Amino acid sequence: MGLVYHALGKRTEALDYYNQALPIWREVSDRSGEATTLNNMGLVYHALGKRTEALDYYNQALPIWREVSDRSGEATTLNNMGLVYHALGKRTEALDYYNQALSISREVGNRSGEAMTLNNIGGVYDDWGNRTEALNYYNQALPIQREVGDRSGEAMTLNNIGGVYDDWGNRTEALNYYNQALPIQREVGDRSGEAI
The missing domain is CATH 1.25.40.10 (Tetratricopeptide repeat domain)
Known part of the structure; x- marks a missing residue:
């Protein structure tokens, strides 16, 4: 409940x-x-x-x-701790927790957890302004999200990739990714993501 x-x-x-x-x-x-x-x-x-x-x-x-x-539970909590540190602006600490979570998710074959953590690591690099590294992580996350059917995660990652291209000034490519994300966000009822 x-x-x-x-x-x-x-x-x-x-x-x-x-x-x-x-x-x-x-x-x-x-x-x-x-x-x-x-x-x-x-x-x-x-x-x-x-x-x-x-x-x-x-x-x-x-x-x-x-x-x-319970290694999957451990990875989930480590990822969640990374989210908190990321929200606090403590990116180095966030990256440490994300990397621990990623290693465990891969070890136990938790593909959803792996994709989520890859996307989160990309977000840290994005915040640092290292768009190339951010894109590398987003591009690792995207096919896994598609493989496991994580439509919400897929839309979020597509939006993040669009953001990288937008920051680089490549508006055409950014629009391509935003246009892929939008219908998925509507499909899954992510009104906040749709607005963004």
């Missing part, structure tokens, strides 16, 4: 359900459920712009993922 409320943008309600679930997971000693809930709470706090709280929950989830040997 927390996931649904979060998806609906009702973050207070999401946290309410997560706060109800967390002690139950602990009571029944379900460490994976506990780590998932902690990670999800971190996502809500990140969405609320409360970065310190988000990191606190991610830092609680991470050792549990390691304890239960």
Whole structure:
């Protein structure tokens, strides 16, 4: 229920359900459920712009993922930590977490996680103004997103590639990528991405 409320943008309600679930997971000693809930709470706090709280929950989830040997969960949380550091403008730290997540995602064959992290690494290089390196990572992410059917991720990466070409002053190529992203964003109902 927390996931649904979060998806609906009702973050207070999401946290309410997560706060109800967390002690139950602990009571029944379900460490994976506990780590998932902690990670999800971190996502809500990140969405609320409360970065310190988000990191606190991610830092609680991470050792549990390691304890239960859930490498995919570990990679997801590391990627989420990278997102927080990126949002804080701490790009070096973000890149460190992204690279850890990427290595694990590749190790366990999590192609969706790999693509998401490649796109995020591209974003760091983009923010640094290293458009060539950003494009390299975006171009690695795009075929994987298509392979796994991640339409939202595909649209985001197409938009990011368009942004690189736009920054380079190649408006025709930028428009080509934006025109590929737009119908996908409409298809998946990403109104924010559509507006961007």
